[in-house]
Amino acid sequence: MTDRKMELAANLARVEERIAAACAAAGRRRDEVTLIVVTKTYPASDVRLLAELGVRQVAENRDQDAAPKAVECADLPLTWHFVGQLQTNKVRSVAGYAGLVQSVDRARLVTALSKEAVRAEREMGCLIQVALDAEAGERGDRGGVAPDGVAALAEAIDNAQGLRLDGVMTVAPLAGPYEGRQRAAFERLREISTDLRAAYPAATMVSAGMSADLEDAVAAGATHVRVGTAVLGVRPRLG
Template sequence: MSVAEEGSGTRAQRIAANLRVLGERVRTASEKAGRAADDVAIVAVTKTYPASDVRILAELGISDIGENRDQEAAAKAAECGDLDVRWHFVGQLQTNKARSVAQYADVVHSVDRVRLASALGSRARAAERELTCLVQVNLDPDAAAGVLGPRGGVHPGDAAAVADAIAGESGLTVGGVMAVAPRGDDPANAFERLYSVASAIRDRYPQATVISAGMSGDLVAAVEHGATHLRIGTALLGDRGSNVG
């Protein structure tokens, strides 16, 4: 075995071990919530990690890969084009990046305004692709309507309008909702508010079943409050000194 192969094997073993621990955490949280663990999907957030980690994750059965920087995501998706994975764009998105994101993303988690829905719809149609879009909700209890927080998101009262904008664009499908629990707030309270918004949108669009909520530190609260997709970076791939996962 070469040094490169040995290093790769060690990395793969470490990620596999992390995945086993994560799986047990999700199973325990699911059982506590009276849910099946299979109802909760892991989106592995690979920001700052190499494409080789995406390949390891795919070999371990992780088929949902999340990125939050377009330049990095586009290059990584191209390099891993032979893999059978779904690419999730989970970061804040500017309208001028819609064209690029529409080329590779299967799911966009961060649609928080009508203008962005319009840009994505136009670019999806031009690329002849279908994108699933989630309404990003701002869960800051003190946020004023229409004022985006530092991580983005629409005020809960305006979430339905963004969902309607997505639904009005051919090439886009309303998939559900996404949110990040605010710092300093009880994540259980935040995710309870998100579940209420998700239910209202699902009443309008029955296919909108996705609740993207919970990261490495607050996944238990997310599962207990209906999360269907967890965005996990640190718990799978190690500490990168950020709060993405």
């Protein structure tokens, strides 16, 4: 085993221990939480090592990084999640490899994703990114739709060809009423998810929590956590 593979294996084991402990503390089964490894800025060789170590869900936030990496790793049994703010001019590329887009936050993006999913003859899962720091009807600085816009966006996704409404996602706000209150933010997302599932029972995904706050996310009911640094190490600086 290479040094890098050993490093990744040890990091994965530590993250697994954290998730298992958080599930136990919350009275949840370990299999209720799925780990998504965020591989942004890291090379395809790391993705390949992660796959060898059993990782099946990986995420990227920039199409220019993700697209070539997905091609290089096309032989691997992976589901690619797109988690960054997505511009409509990148949708055709993203539709070529992403199994899920976690950052759906506006109707125009739904229309573009539907068109390209149909063109590619595939179905894409969609999560509605909720901006918990947004004022009513506005998007937050990190993307997302305000909580009162979730219902309309859910209807648009549900009615769109080639798309599947899978649930909700958020990033812990850096400002506003939830600043420094990750647990409360994630609990609010869970409330939004509960309302959504009343209308769309299959939309069960709740994607929340990253390396620093995955325990809060698990305690609040997240079904998926997005972990990068704790698995891959401190990110290289982008030039």
